[in-house]
Amino acid sequence: MINLICNLFLKFMRLINRFQGLAVATALIALLGCSPAVTQVPTPTTEKPLQPTPIVPTSISPHLLLGNPSSATPTKLTPDNYLMVKNQYALSYNNSKGTANWVAWQLNKSWLGNADRQNNFRPDDTLPTNFLRVTPTIYSGSGYDRGHIAPSGDRTKTVDDNSSTFLMTNMMPQTPDNNRNTWGNLEDYCRELVSLGKELYGPLRLP
Template identity: 60%
Template sequence: MKKSKLFGAILPIAVPAIFFTLLNYLQKPLTAQTSSVHLTMGNPSNAGSSYSNYLLSKPQYAVSYNCYRGTSNWVSWQLNPSWLGSAPRQDDFRADTTLPSGCYRVTSSDYSGSGFDRGHMAPSADRTNTIANNSATFLMTNMIPQAPDNNQGVWANLESYCRDLVVNQGKELYIISGSYGTGGTGSNGTRTTIANGNVTVPSRTWKVIVVLNRPNSGASSVTTSTRVIAVNIPNTQGIRNANWRDYRVSVDSIEVNTGYNLLSNVSTSIQSTIESRVDSL
């Protein structure tokens, strides 16, 4: 099932819209962004310069950022052995200054006392080859308000499983992670927003993982037998010890819930097979 969704900029009057569009273009040339290795499987929402679907293309990962929610729509990244090493976890959570000036820049303290973790989309442990690359994962544009039991339990176990595929089986992964909906339950109860309304708390967290047998083989190497893992997990407490396998779904179902075209660079005939299937390994 293939559905694409375009997001228009929401600005009050025409003149600022023109100004910010030009400013965004000058700051973030799209020709450079869309060539990112982290978008090998596609740009799921056609992210560009819209404030609800703003493309941040970093050396370490690519982001579709939603200025109105104060979180990413999705984060996409490549994972193979070249990204892994011995660099320590930096824990330098900070605002992302590359966001356009009209977009609220979430800070680490915006999560303080909320009952929600600063939940990484692209994990710190997936970027340990250099200190700079690890540090980049602590930008707040890579965070969502994540229930502690989700983030520290079932979600963390899936992240570890992904790294195991790379380290012990020599796989290369292309991972797309995101959230949707409104309202999650953290350690202080259920909230729809935090940070004085600047950050929306999602109700669901999801991830799609394309597993390739060798590094740098690209979207053209995806076949109908390629393993694709997709999960959709509630953003709530009480699931710390749950098995991530119990939340496996089809890619199609995530597309229905988000409106994204998640593996758009894969041929449509292959997509129709691998996106309708639920992983069972």
């Protein structure tokens, strides 16, 4: 009799254990099924800040040894202060005026030689395509000379050097008297200083 009671008790406990396990499993399923869906929160996008206009180091050219007078940059975002660096000189181009704001060039004996004056006035094809490209004929009948800023006589080492001074970006309208006398005499004086071993840079841009 006692054995029968013990067997019934053990079966009863096993049945309880099974129900407990089933209850736990059911509870876990319910919890998993009712848990809120995980939603991915989109990462907010931030606009990149505008990059500042790059500062062109004066070491980019020997002609800018004394500085960049107007802080010109080689970007189309500043069309009226557009930096152009050539082997023979550097300049800031003003697209609204079609002339240079300034031209800077180094002058020493290394730039002087026996190359002839080329007289090949022409537009500057290195300007951006949407920029004003002044042609030599624009001066015709105006009463003004196509006046060099960086002088032809300062670039006589090679034909290419001299030819580069005839680009229209290196021209400024000058009255004949100023171009051929006052300005011309200043150019001659500068080359006299070079013959004495001096090294010159120009121009000086005053505020």
